[in-house]
Structures are given as structure tokens and as C-alpha cells.
Amino acid sequence: MNSIERNxxxxxIIPAGGAGSRFGHVQPKQxxxxxxxxxxxxxxxxxxxxxxxxxxxxxxPEGHEHYVRSAILERFGFQKVIRVVTGGxxxxxSVYNGFLALExxxxxxxxxxxxxxxxxxxxxxxxxxxxxxxxxxxxxIPVRNTLKLVESEAVVQTLDRSELWEAQTPQxxxxxxxxxxxxxxxxxxxxxxDEACLLERIGRPVRVVRGTADNIKITLPExxxxxxxxxxxxxxxxxxxxxxxxxxxxxxxxRKLMLGGIEVPHxxxxxxxxxxxxxxxxxxxxxxxxxxxxxxxxxxxxxDEKWAGLxxxxxxxxxxxxxxxxxxxxxxxxxxxIAERPKIKDYIPEMIRVMAEAISSEPNRLNIKxxxxxxxxxxxREEGLAAWAVVLMSRRPCx
Numbered sequence: 001m002n003s004i005e006r007n008x009x010x011x012x013i014i015p016a017g018g019a020g021s022r023f024g025h026v027q028p029k030q031x032x033x034x035x036x037x038x039x040x041x042x043x044x045x046x047x048x049x050x051x052x053x054x055x056x057x058x059x060x061p062e063g064h065e066h067y068v069r070s071a072i073l074e075r076f077g078f079q080k081v082i083r084v085v086t087g088g089x090x091x092x093x094s095v096y097n098g099f100l101a102l103e104x105x106x107x108x109x110x111x112x113x114x115x116x117x118x119x120x121x122x123x124x125x126x127x128x129x130x131x132x133x134x135x136x137x138x139x140x141i142p143v144r145n146t147l148k149l150v151e152s153e154a155v156v157q158t159l160d161r162s163e164l165w166e167a168q169t170p171q172x173x174x175x176x177x178x179x180x181x182x183x184x185x186x187x188x189x190x191x192x193x194d195e196a197c198l199l200e201r202i203g204r205p206v207r208v209v210r211g212t213a214d215n216i217k218i219t220l221p222e223x224x225x226x227x228x229x230x231x232x233x234x235x236x237x238x239x240x241x242x243x244x245x246x247x248x249x250x251x252x253x254x255r256k257l258m259l260g261g262i263e264v265p266h267x268x269x270x271x272x273x274x275x276x277x278x279x280x281x282x283x284x285x286x287x288x289x290x291x292x293x294x295x296x297x298x299x300x301x302x303x304d305e306k307w308a309g310l311x312x313x314x315x316x317x318x319x320x321x322x323x324x325x326x327x328x329x330x331x332x333x334x335x336x337x338i339a340e341r342p343k344i345k346d347y348i349p350e351m352i353r354v355m356a357e358a359i360s361s362e363p364n365r366l367n368i369k370x371x372x373x374x375x376x377x378x379x380x381r382e383e384g385l386a387a388w389a390v391v392l393m394s395r396r397p398c399x
Contacts, residue, residue: 006132006174008107009054012047012080013098016040016114017059017087028061029218030114035231038071039218042117044078050121051362052128053110056080057098059087092191092198096182102175108132109178111195112170115218118230121362124170127209131172136204138172138196139211140165168211171195177204239395241328243290247281248386250378259337259344259385260351260368261313261358266342270385273302277312279335279368280355282389284319286333290393291326313358320359323393330361331392337370338379338386344370 016030030040037045047053058081060068065084073081083101087094095111102109108131112119123139130137143164149157171194173181181198185191192198196206214230216223255269258277270276284296299322300307300315323330337344344351348368356363373380 004133004135006107006135009103009105010052010108010110010128010172011102011106012053012056012110012112012170013059013095013102014040014043014047014056014112014114015059015087015091015094015098017061017091017094017097028064029224031064031067032224034117034218034224034227037076039117039224039227040068040114041072041076041078043112043114043119044072044081045076046117046119046121046124047112048078048080049362049364050124051356051364052125053080055082055103055106057082057101058084059094059098060084062086090191092182092185092195095195096186099178099182106175108172109175110170110172113217116169116215117218118227119170119215120212123209123211123215127170127172130207130209131174134205134207135174135177136172136196136199137207137209138194139168139170139215140208141168141211141213141215142166165208167194167196168215168217169194173199180204240331241290241292241393241395243286243288243389243391243393245282245284245286245289245389245391246386247278247285248384249276249278250384251382257342258312260335260347261311261316261354262347262350264342264344264347274300274307274310274315275312277315278385278387279337279351279389280312280316282387283333283335283355283391284316286389286391287319287323287328287330287393290391291323291328293322293326313354316355317358320361327395328393330359330365331394332365333367333389333391335366335368336388337368338373338388339370340372340375340380340382344368 031038034042047056068084085097085101088097127137127139143161143166147159147161147164148155149159173195177199178195181202184202185198199206216227218224218227249270249272251268252271253268257264257266257269258275260279270278281296288295300310351368352363352366356366378384379386
């Protein structure tokens with residue numbers, strides 16, 4: 001299967017236009033409460049955390065616009081929802097309405113059921129990566145139960161489950177391919193059960209990314225109970241750790257000033273065995289501390305010439321791997337540079353991009369700010385720079 005990279009923007013269509021008739025509740029199931037949040041809010045929060053998704057088109061039932069905007073979008077402050085459109089008679093119609101609301105620059109279209117609130121950010125990213133290469137990819141899991149073909153309440157045949165997979169969402173498609181598939185289905189009066197089958201019927205190949213069993217679709221009341229239990233289990237089994245890091249280096253002439261993994265224009269750099277990036281050094285020590293590991297002086301001693309001139313972003317990448325192998329994931333990091341000069345406001349976005357890339361994390365998990373000592377002490381006299389870092393890490397559950 002030939003592959004080409006599709007590196008343009010990704011828009012997610014979240015069809016939440018169903019009435020939930022099978023659920024047996026007056027209120028649509030996507031608005032029911034799950035662990036004190038509406039189901040739809042859980043789903044949208046996963047996409048707010050997914051850096052590869054640039055924007056979201058939300059498709060909702062007619063007459064619920066005010067509720068969605070006030071009780072979900074404004075209440076929780078979701079940033080990526082750019083349009084709210086009304087759904088159609090079927091899920092396929094709702095996806096079509098969402099597709100018509102896409103902006104012209106979108107290259108990949110992701111479709112995800114609003115009532116799959118436990119989808120993992122990692123899975124979303126994996127399906128997007130596969131679709132960037134091959135044009136179409138879906139999440140799916142191998143069928144685990146024995147399947148019977150039944151007619152008139154009698155078993156006709158036991159099916160071979162070895163090649164059967166249960167389709168999930170997210171499903172991600174090349175925009176042109178999805179446009180062709182939706183158009184052909186409308187022209188033929190064909191209604192599919194997911195978007196992948198629409199591409200299949202026009203001959204477009206669809207790749208499969210192994211999904212997760214907890215990415216359940218809330219269809220019946222017992223599914224809501226299961227989702228609540230899964231969220232509670234995840235909460236109880238995710239140990240949180242806080243780490244604090246500090247670093248300080250004196251100014252010296254004749255060196256570049258490296259901060260947050262990038263060069264910041266200044267008349268002096270910082271003295272050190274490595275590139276003396278105080279922001280990254282503080283960040284590294286904070287992560288290592290939260291994971292219960294030794295500090296950077298142990299891993300990168302200044303007595304070893306191997307580390308002479310070591311770039312901060314390289315150190316950060318290695319530390320991130322050590323922390324990952326210890327079983328910890330970054331929840332968020334708050335980094336503070338203490339300096340009279342230079343001012344770093346204009347460089348913060350690039351610092352965050354570089355550091356997030358080094359640790360394979362979403363940029364919105366990192367925050368950087370600067371402050372001064374109001375002229376006090378060695379930093380106030382502009383003899384050097386210092387940085388503080390505070391991180392929150394979560395330990396992955398065993399298994």
C-alpha cells in the first residue's frame with residue numbers, strides 16, 4: 001500500500017446529534033452525567049488534550065444549542081470547538097452536516113462518536129499518524145467472543161473470529177476521500193454504520209490501528225455504569241507525584257544563551273559544562289525527582305567530557321525516556337525563569353514547541369513564564385539566571 005505524508009490541519013467531527021432512543025431516557029445520552037460531567041464533556045476534553053487535532057466541529061440535536069454552549073462549551077472552556085451545527089436524521093447525515101462546516105485548509109477529517117468518552121489521547125494520535133501515511137485509518141479491536149450466525153432464533157453457523165475485528169472510533173480520513181465516499185453514499189441512497197464502510201465501498205483502503213477495550217460506546221444504561229466504574233478504577237490506580245527542580249548559572253562572555261531549548265539573543269551566555277540551559281535543567285530535575293530517580297548531576301556529571309556542550313533538548317529527551325521507563329507520564333509542568341534580562345515573552349511559544357517535541361508530549365502540558373527579583377541579589381545585579389520547575393507526574397497502572 002503506497003503511503004504519502006498528509007501534514008495539513010486535522011479537524012474532528014463529533015456527531016452528537018442522536019436522540020438516544022435505545023437508551024430509554026428523555027435526555028439524549030450524550031448529555032447525561034458521567035462522574036459529574038456530561039458524557040459529551042468527557043469526550044471533548046480528550047480532544048482538547050490531543051495536540052494533533054487542530055479544531056472540532058460539534059454536531060448536536062436541533063433545539064439543544066443553548067444547553068450545549070452554556071452547560072458544556074462555556075462551563076468547561078473547551079478551546080477547539082469552532083462550530084456547532086445541527087445533526088440530521090441519521091448519524092451519516094450528521095457527519096455530512098459536520099463535513100460541510102469544515103474550513104478549506106483541512107486535510108484530514110477525524111470522526112469520533114460523542115458517546116465514546118473514554119477514548120485515550122494516545123489512541124487518537126496513533127490513528128491520525130496512520131491516516132497521515134495511508135489516507136484512512138480506524139481504531140478497532142479483535143473480536144473476543146464466539147460469534148454465531150442466527151436465523152429465526154436458531155444457530156446457522158459459528159463464524160471464524162480469527163479475522164474479525166470490532167470497529168471503533170476515532171476514524172480518520174483524507175478529506176478528498178471522505179468527500180467522495182459521502183457523495184457516493186448519498187447518490188446511491190446507501191446508509192452505512194460507520195464512515196469506514198463508505199470508503200470501502202468506493203475502493204479506498206482503510207488501515208486498522210489496534211484500539212482499547214475500554215473505548216466503549218455508551219448505547220445502553222449498563223454502559224454508563226461500566227464507564228463510571230472504568231473512570232473510578234483509572235482514578236484509583238493512577239498515583240500522582242509532584243517534583244520540584246531548581247537551577248542557576250552565572251553569565252559569561254563568548255557563549256550563546258540557550259533557554260528552553262532555543263537560542264535567545266543576548267550579549268552573554270551562561271557558564272556550564274553543558275549548554276547551561278537553566279529552564280531545561282530545572283525541568284529535568286523536577287521530572288526525575290517526581291519519579292524518584294537521581295538528579296541530572298548523576299546522569300550527566302560535569303566531570304565526564306562526554307557531556308561537554310550537551311544541548312538541553314538532548315538532555316531533556318534522555319531524561320524523558322528514563323522517567324517513562326520508570327513508569328511515569330507527565331501531567332503538566334510549570335516553568336519559571338528568574339531574570340532581569342532578557343525578556344522571554346516572545347520566545348515562549350517556540351520554547352514550548354521544542355521541549356514538547358523533545359519529550360513527545362502535547363504542548364498544552366507545558367507552561368513557561370518569566371519573573372524578576374526587582375533588582376535584588378545576584379540575579380538583580382544581572383550576574384546570572386535561575387529557573388524553578390514544578391511538575392505533576394502520574395504513575396501508569398501495572399499491566
